[in-house]
Amino acid sequence: MNWFSKFLTSSIGQKVIMSITGLFLILFLVIHLIGNLQLLKNDGGESFNIYAAFMAHNPLIKVVSITLYASILLHAIQGILITLKNKGARKQKYLVSNTQTTSFASRQMALLGTLIFVFICIHMGDFWYKMKFTDELPLQKYATHTEYVKDLYSRVYIAFQQLWIVVVYVISMVVLTFHLLHGFQSAFQTLGLNHRKYTPVIKAIGTVFAILVPLAFALIPVLMYFN
Amino acid sequence: MKLTLKIWRQENSNASGKFQTYQVSDVSPDMSFLEMIDVLNEKLIVKNEDPIAFDHDCREGICGMCSMVINGRPHGPLKGVTTCQLHMRSFKEGDTIVIEPWRANSFPVLKDLIVDRTAFDRVIASGGYISVNTGNAQDANNIPISKIDADEAFGSASCIGCGACVAACPNGSAMLFVSAKVNQLSKLPQGQPERNVRVLDMVAQMDKEGFGFCSNTGACEADCPKEISLTNIAALNRDYLKASLMDQ
Ligand code: HEM
Ligand code: SF4
Ligand code: FES
Numbered sequence A: 001m002n003w004f005s006k007f008l009t010s011s012i013g014q015k016v017i018m019s020i021t022g023l024f025l026i027l028f029l030v031i032h033l034i035g036n037l038q039l040l041k042n043d044g045g046e047s048f049n050i051y052a053a054f055m056a057h058n059p060l061i062k063v064v065s066i067t068l069y070a071s072i073l074l075h076a077i078q079g080i081l082i083t084l085k086n087k088g089a090r091k092q093k094y095l096v097s098n099t100q101t102t103s104f105a106s107r108q109m110a111l112l113g114t115l116i117f118v119f120i121c122i123h124m125g126d127f128w129y130k131m132k133f134t135d136e137l138p139l140q141k142y143a144t145h146t147e148y149v150k151d152l153y154s155r156v157y158i159a160f161q162q163l164w165i166v167v168v169y170v171i172s173m174v175v176l177t178f179h180l181l182h183g184f185q186s187a188f189q190t191l192g193l194n195h196r197k198y199t200p201v202i203k204a205i206g207t208v209f210a211i212l213v214p215l216a217f218a219l220i221p222v223l224m225y226f227n
Numbered sequence B: 001m002k003l004t005l006k007i008w009r010q011e012n013s014n015a016s017g018k019f020q021t022y023q024v025s026d027v028s029p030d031m032s033f034l035e036m037i038d039v040l041n042e043k044l045i046v047k048n049e050d051p052i053a054f055d056h057d058c059r060e061g062i063c064g065m066c067s068m069v070i071n072g073r074p075h076g077p078l079k080g081v082t083t084c085q086l087h088m089r090s091f092k093e094g095d096t097i098v099i100e101p102w103r104a105n106s107f108p109v110l111k112d113l114i115v116d117r118t119a120f121d122r123v124i125a126s127g128g129y130i131s132v133n134t135g136n137a138q139d140a141n142n143i144p145i146s147k148i149d150a151d152e153a154f155g156s157a158s159c160i161g162c163g164a165c166v167a168a169c170p171n172g173s174a175m176l177f178v179s180a181k182v183n184q185l186s187k188l189p190q191g192q193p194e195r196n197v198r199v200l201d202m203v204a205q206m207d208k209e210g211f212g213f214c215s216n217t218g219a220c221e222a223d224c225p226k227e228i229s230l231t232n233i234a235a236l237n238r239d240y241l242k243a244s245l246m247d248q
Helices: A002-009 A011-040 A046-057 A059-088 A109-133 A152-159 A163-190 A199-226 B033-046 B118-125 B147-157 B164-168 B175-186 B195-208 B219-223 B231-246
Strands: B003-009 B018-024 B096-100 B109-111
Touching: A002 A011, A002 B231, A011 A046, A011 A059, A011 A163, A011 A199, A011 B195, A011 B231, A046 A059, A046 A109, A046 A152, A059 A109, A109 A152, A109 A163, A152 A199, A163 A199, A163 B231, B018 B033, B118 B175, B118 B195, B147 B175, B164 B175, B164 B219, B175 B195, B175 B219, B175 B231, B195 B231
Parallel strands: B003 B096
Antiparallel strands: B003 B018
């Protein structure tokens, strides 16, 4: 196992951890979005609440969730450590700093990531915590479902009637767009997946993904606010 | 041309340096950037002042010695050009030009614009070679090598080890240099026997020298005078991953 710890502590190995956890978070975003779009269904929250109850109780989902929490923490901690190391590699700064050849996002991944982390904390405190660890949410019974389920929908609805919460969500999704504009294609480069034919395709998909997915997420609070 | 130069002056590696401003006149647009500094230095010598210390050797873009960050850009504003091949026609009458040394902890300043780049030498010494027995050189074309592989290896081998990639990188990372020096050998049959140990040892040495990590910002590629491409870094990552898994 000596080779393994050597790999994980090397500069390239630490970036591979960033890349794999990042790609896992990207995959999660897709699943999360598909589930959440049910909030926009005009059924008083029935399908969303039944879906939320399923997600809370299915044992397989539990394993995936724990992997997800671990990935977020690992990605965030590793990201901060790498950034501290990188900032420390040039103690004496340049008088004229060069920003012409690199993108804003690629230079500010840690700032963008930290903002995303703060958002994740607010977001989970609002819904995930209340769903999992409190009895605050009222119970609902639907004809299509045998058991009572927690009415998470109404909690989401109340939250998104408050303008400042909607604004926080929209800004956070813009931040996510910038993180992904660099991060999506960067993760493939880190894994060595660079190819004359496919890299331009990966970059194009990354750009479209970075814009469309956060946009769709942001639409949920905006539409619920105006409804 | 008349120019104002703001140049980093530092007595030695322990001294703390500072910028000093100089006025130069009678600069011809056809002079190279280094010749322009020569003109300034001649004046300083006549005035019994310490001339500006800077690295240079071939002055034709092949040795990699010249190393100046000009207005924030290593080797100046032009693409694919070393400082010695940059000409004053790239600047305008009356311009103020800020000239700084490569900045990275792994490249400590020795004097003025001269930095210590032996960290690169130690990375090469850790594995950037092939071991061959001495004796007669074998026939050229004895080992068939495809044109594509030969071209790619040659592309990587065109790295002149100047260190502009480290100077340009916001993280002070040496990945572009190391990847070029790994790939110039891993593309060729002669490089295969030591391929795994080479990449493991060179990356270990690179890390030991304290260079930052690669964030794939692309700053290195943009300022590399030999236009070494980021595909080299991806190939290095791939090779390193494979060697970590497969090496015995
Ligand atoms: C939904 C959330 C997130 C997703 C989908 C995501 C995705 C990614 C991806 C794909 C990368 C590229 C990895 C690479 O360059 O190989 C990346 C890089 C990075 N992420 Fe995230 N990330 C998320 C949240 C965060 C958080 C919470 C932080 C916390 C501080 C963070 C900090 C960073 C940093 C610093 C990098 C750059 C590392 C480097 O290039 O040196 N990210 N992210
Ligand atoms: S990769 Fe380019 S910038 Fe870096 S040392 Fe080689 S020639 Fe110089
Ligand atoms: S002096 Fe040799 S490359 Fe510039």
